[in-house]
Amino acid sequence: MxxxxxxxxxxxxxxxxxxxxxxxxxxxxxxxxxxxxxxxxxxxxxxxxxxxxxxxxxxxxxxxxxxxxxxxxxxxxxxxxxxxxxxxxxxxxxxxxxxxxxxxxxxxxxxxxxxxxxxxxxxFHLDTPGWYSDGDPSPYLAAAAEAVWREHRIRVRYRSWTGEVTRVLEPYGLVLKGGRWYVVAARPDRADPATYRVNQILDLTPLDEPFDRPEFDLPAWWRAHVVAFRAGLHRDEATIRLSPRGRERLREVASDAVVAAVDASAGPPDAAGWVRAVVPIESLTHAHGDLLRLGAEVEVLTPATLRARLAETATALAALYHPPASR
CATH class of the missing domain: 1.10.10.10 (Winged helix-like DNA-binding domain superfamily/Winged helix DNA-binding domain)
Structure with a gap:
C-alpha cells in the first residue's frame, strides 16, 4: 500500500x-x-x-x-x-x-x-445520478461486480414487485442506467436472462459455484431490452386538454413519448389557448400520478375511469384545504 x-x-x-x-x-x-x-x-x-x-x-x-x-x-x-x-x-x-x-x-x-x-x-464532467437522487447505493454492488467478473453464482434475497423472493443467479453483467445499477443475470433453470435492480437486493451470498457464461453481448442485449421495455410501456391512451402553461410544464414532468404525442396530435388552440391531444399512458395508476403534477393546467376527457379518478382526487384535495365551515 x-x-x-x-x-x-x-x-x-x-x-x-x-x-x-x-x-x-x-x-x-x-x-x-x-x-x-x-x-x-x-x-x-x-x-x-x-x-x-x-x-x-x-x-x-x-x-x-x-x-x-x-x-x-x-x-x-x-x-x-x-x-x-x-x-x-x-x-x-x-x-x-x-x-x-x-x-x-x-x-x-x-x-x-x-x-x-x-x-x-x-x-467536461459526467454526473450520472439524477437531480433528485444521489445515485443508487447498495451494500451488495461490489459483491455483484465480483461475481460478474469471476463468473460465479450468487444467491440473493430480492424485493420484486410481487414481494420478497430468493433466487440463485448467474450474473452476466452490470449496467448503469439513469444513476441506477442493474445486474443482468440468468437462473440455472431458465435460459433467458433478466434484469435485477441491485438496490433491491436485500441479501447476497457468493456461491463457490462457477458457471459457463455463454457468448453474450451485454451492450446489444441491453439496447434490445430498452427498446422492448419502451414498446410495452404505453399500453393505452388518453385524450386531454392542456393550457399553454400546462404544455410548457409537460416537457419537465412527462416522458419524451408523451411530449412527442402532444406535438404530433395537438389541434389548433381554442380561444383561451388550450389544445386537445391524444397521449399514450402506461396504466391508470401511472397516468393519474403523472397528470396530477400538472394540477389545473390539464383536463382529462377520456378514458372516463381516469377522469373520474382525477375528479375524486380533486374533490378530496378541495375538502382538505377548504373544509366546510363548522356551524
Whole structure:
C-alpha cells in the first residue's frame, strides 16, 4: 500500500510540476506528516526531489526527470473503462485503482497532450445520478461486480414487485442506467436472462459455484431490452386538454413519448389557448400520478375511469384545504 502511495506521489509531481505538502496530502488522502515521511523515503531512494519554501513553494522534481514506472497493472487495465467515471468507479469499489490509473495515464502523456487532458477534465464532467437522487447505493454492488467478473453464482434475497423472493443467479453483467445499477443475470433453470435492480437486493451470498457464461453481448442485449421495455410501456391512451402553461410544464414532468404525442396530435388552440391531444399512458395508476403534477393546467376527457379518478382526487384535495365551515 505504501509503495503504491509513493508512486502516486511521484506521478502527481510529474504531472503537476509543483505541489505543496498540503495539496499532496489532500490528493493522496493522508496526513501532511505522512507526506513528509514519504518525501524523506524518496530522498533516501535517490529520487531527485526537492522542496521550495515560501508562498509559491512546494515539492517538485528536478527538471527533466521522469519516472518510467507508468506501465499499467492487470487490474488497472481491467478498470480502464471507468477512468472517466469516478462516481460509478467508487460505487463499484474501484476508486483507488482508477485514481492510480489516471495518474499513470497523465504521466505517460507528452506535455502538450497532458495539458489538453487537464483542460478537458476541467471543462467536461459526467454526473450520472439524477437531480433528485444521489445515485443508487447498495451494500451488495461490489459483491455483484465480483461475481460478474469471476463468473460465479450468487444467491440473493430480492424485493420484486410481487414481494420478497430468493433466487440463485448467474450474473452476466452490470449496467448503469439513469444513476441506477442493474445486474443482468440468468437462473440455472431458465435460459433467458433478466434484469435485477441491485438496490433491491436485500441479501447476497457468493456461491463457490462457477458457471459457463455463454457468448453474450451485454451492450446489444441491453439496447434490445430498452427498446422492448419502451414498446410495452404505453399500453393505452388518453385524450386531454392542456393550457399553454400546462404544455410548457409537460416537457419537465412527462416522458419524451408523451411530449412527442402532444406535438404530433395537438389541434389548433381554442380561444383561451388550450389544445386537445391524444397521449399514450402506461396504466391508470401511472397516468393519474403523472397528470396530477400538472394540477389545473390539464383536463382529462377520456378514458372516463381516469377522469373520474382525477375528479375524486380533486374533490378530496378541495375538502382538505377548504373544509366546510363548522356551524
Amino acid at each position: 505504501r509503495a503504491s502511495r509513493l508512486l502516486s506521489l511521484l506521478l502527481l509531481l510529474q504531472a503537476h510540476g509543483r505541489l505543496t505538502a498540503a495539496e499532496l496530502a489532500r490528493r493522496l488522502e493522508v496526513s501532511v506528516r505522512t507526506v513528509y515521511r514519504d518525501v524523506e523515503s524518496l530522498h533516501a531512494a535517490g529520487i531527485p526531489l526537492y522542496g521550495e519554501a515560501g508562498h509559491a513553494g512546494g515539492y517538485r522534481l528536478v527538471d527533466g526527470w521522469r519516472t518510467r514506472l507508468t506501465g499499467l497493472t492487470a487490474e488497472e487495465a481491467d478498470r480502464l473503462l471507468f477512468a472517466g467515471l469516478p462516481g460509478p468507479a467508487a460505487e463499484l469499489g474501484y476508486q483507488s485503482v482508477v485514481a492510480t490509473l489516471q495518474l499513470k495515464l497523465r504521466a505517460a502523456l507528452p506535455p502538450p497532450l497532458a495539458d489538453r487532458a487537464d483542460r478537458l477534465q476541467q471543462r
